[in-house]
Amino acid sequence: MVTPPPDPEPAVPSASAETVWALMHGFVEAHNRHGELAEALGFRLGAGRGKALFLLRDAPLTLTQLAASIGADAPYTTLIVDKLESHGLVERLPHPADRRRKLVTLTPAGHDAIATADAILHRPPPALSALSRKDLAHLTALLTRLTSATGPAEPAEPADPAEPPR
Numbered sequence: 001m002v003t004p005p006p007d008p009e010p011a012v013p014s015a016s017a018e019t020v021w022a023l024m025h026g027f028v029e030a031h032n033r034h035g036e037l038a039e040a041l042g043f044r045l046g047a048g049r050g051k052a053l054f055l056l057r058d059a060p061l062t063l064t065q066l067a068a069s070i071g072a073d074a075p076y077t078t079l080i081v082d083k084l085e086s087h088g089l090v091e092r093l094p095h096p097a098d099r100r101r102k103l104v105t106l107t108p109a110g111h112d113a114i115a116t117a118d119a120i121l122h123r124p125p126p127a128l129s130a131l132s133r134k135d136l137a138h139l140t141a142l143l144t145r146l147t148s149a150t151g152p153a154e155p156a157e158p159a160d161p162a163e164p165p166r
Contacts, residue, residue, distance in 0.1 A: 027127075030125075031125040031127075033120050033121055033123075036120055037116075037117055037120050037121065040116050040120060041087075041113055041116060041117075042087075043087060045117070046083075048070060048072060048076065048077075048080045049080050049083055049084055050117075051069075051070045052066055052070055052077070052080050052081065052084060052090075052104075053084060053089060053090075053106075053110060053113065053114060053117075054114065054117075055069050055070065056090060056104060056105065056106045056110065057106070057114055060093070060103040060104060060105035060106075061103065061104055062095065062101050062102065062103060062104070063077055063078060063081065063101075063102065063104060064101075066080075066081070066104055081104050084110070087109075087113075088107055088109045088110075089106065089107060089109055089110035089113050090104050090105060090106055090107060090110050091104075091105060091107055092104055092105075093105055
């Protein structure tokens with residue numbers, strides 16, 4: 001009895017940048033974890049609040065520094081900090097060198113929220129975990145080339161209707 005040859009690699013349709021982008025976007029959207037994150041935290045984080053929270057991970061910032069880092073104006077940044085403060089995630093403390101300014105710093109609940117977000121958002125979807133080591137290495141090489149060519153990508157956050165547009 002003759003053993004049939006192994007199945008060849010599946011046929012790959014011709015790819016254009018638009019096709020690849022649409023597939024990548026569809027994959028990421030299909031595995032969006034913002035609903036899971038909102039359920040775990042008890043509220044929707046929103047793009048501005050999410051950026052601010054993660055920027056405060058390493059050190060406290062003044063409102064001016066925070067505004068510049070998230071690319072927002074001072075009034076909008078104040079709204080973001082007010083909302084994070086209402087959830088108990090940050091607090092305003094007097095600046096040690098200038099009592100006219102305040103430092104925004106994470107509370108223990110803020111650190112816990114970041115840890116929760118990291119655990120949820122960084123968990124790979126089952127489809128990625130099912131890839132072979134060879135496929136993962138190839139995908140890693142391609143994505144590394146793409147991010148090196150364009151700079152680091154910012155995660156897409158859904159619009160939060162409770163936050164005013166910037």
